[in-house]
Amino acid sequence: MPRVETALKAIAEPNRRHILRLVWDAELSAGEIASHFDVTQPAVSQHLKVLKEAGLVDERRNGTRRLYRARPEGLAELKAFLDDFWGDRLDALKREAEREERKKHGKRN
Amino acid sequence: MANATETTSVVREIAIDASPDTVWQFLVDPEKATRWMGQRATLDPRPGGVYNVEVIPGHIASGEFVELDPPRRLVQTWGWDAGEDGPRSVPPGSSTIEFELIPDGNGTIVRFTHRDLPDAAAAESHAHGWDHYFERLAIVAGGGDPGVDPWISGPMS
Numbered sequence: 001m002p003r004v005e006t007a008l009k010a011i012a013e014p015n016r017r018h019i020l021r022l023v024w025d026a027e028l029s030a031g032e033i034a035s036h037f038d039v040t041q042p043a044v045s046q047h048l049k050v051l052k053e054a055g056l057v058d059e060r061r062n063g064t065r066r067l068y069r070a071r072p073e074g075l076a077e078l079k080a081f082l083d084d085f086w087g088d089r090l091d092a093l094k095r096e097a098e099r100e101e102r103k104k105h106g107k108r109n
Numbered sequence: 110m111a112n113a114t115e116t117t118s119v120v121r122e123i124a125i126d127a128s129p130d131t132v133w134q135f136l137v138d139p140e141k142a143t144r145w146m147g148q149r150a151t152l153d154p155r156p157g158g159v160y161n162v163e164v165i166p167g168h169i170a171s172g173e174f175v176e177l178d179p180p181r182r183l184v185q186t187w188g189w190d191a192g193e194d195g196p197r198s199v200p201p202g203s204s205t206i207e208f209e210l211i212p213d214g215n216g217t218i219v220r221f222t223h224r225d226l227p228d229a230a231a232a233e234s235h236a237h238g239w240d241h242y243f244e245r246l247a248i249v250a251g252g253g254d255p256g257v258d259p260w261i262s263g264p265m266s
Contacts, residue, residue: 008168086119090221092145094125097135097217101127 003055007078010054015039016047020070023057027069119223129210129217133180136208160185171201183208187223 011017015037022033030048034041048068051057055074060067125132135141137154147164154160154174161171172186188201209220 086121086221086223089146090121090123090219093132093135093219094123096141096144097125097127097132100135100141101131104131 004078007054007056007074010050010056011078013047013050015043016051019044019047019051020056020075023068024070027060027067029065029067033068119221121221123219123221124213124216125219126216128215129180129212132210132217132219133183136183137177137179161190173202175205180210182210 011020018037019033022028022036030041030044033048034044039047048057048059052059052068055077056071057068057074058071060069135145137152139150139152142150142152142162147162147170150160150162152158152160152162152174154177156174156177158174159171160174161169163169169190170187171190172188174183174185176182176184184205184207186202186204187206188203190201205224207222207224209222211218211220
């Protein structure tokens with residue numbers, strides 16, 4: 001789940017969550033995003049790069065401007081992961097314990 | 110209905126086609142624990158014994174074993190060590206997980222409970238749209254468990 005890991009790291013930073021909220025309903029430039037809070041534009045650009053690499057925002061060129069918008073599919077992947085954190089772990093426990101049990105009894109199925 | 114209790118629990122049950130003894134080993138043996146739980150694990154399975162498991166890279170779960178009744182019941186505290194981005198929303202010792210192993214023929218029913226979770230998700234359940242999920246994302250990004258989604262049973266306005 002490397003993609004999910006990247007996304008989890010991306011949203012661990014509060015400013016990046018703030019940026020995601022801003023571009024959820026609107027397509028904005030880095031400058032417009034920077035004007036919303038107390039972070040320099042280069043810092044915003046760096047955050048956008050991280051969010052883009054995590055698949056959480058899309059970038060589009062419009063002339064000389066780059067515009068950013070949240071990427072719903074990326075957030076949906078994260079949501080799916082979160083909704084069943086323990087369920088996935090317990091499924092893995094089941095798989096491994098059953099494999100071990102078959103090994104003990106010398107079964108092959 | 111949206112509610113505002115202070116903590117939440119996650120309860121799950123799974124049937125495993127392996128004996129309670131086999132399943133138990135996966136809870137207390139570091140080599141076996143890493144096969145389902147994480148990448149690196151140190152476990153000191155006795156009351157008061159400390160454990161650390163790197164569940165996802167950079168996210169280390171840690172706590173203490175509280176109660177061990179092999180192969181029936183295991184209780185341990187659960188939380189996450191502070192990361193490079195600061196303390197987690199579910200710090201070590203702040204919540205509790207419990208595994209109950211119930212014999213079922215040749216197999217085992219595992220009843221898992223994670224309790225005493227901070228209930229940010231439920232507190233935010235009145236929020237609209239993705240704000241709701243941002244709160245949940247923030248909890249897990251902080252290494253926590255978001256708990257049961259209050260929207261599953263609640264009305265969506």
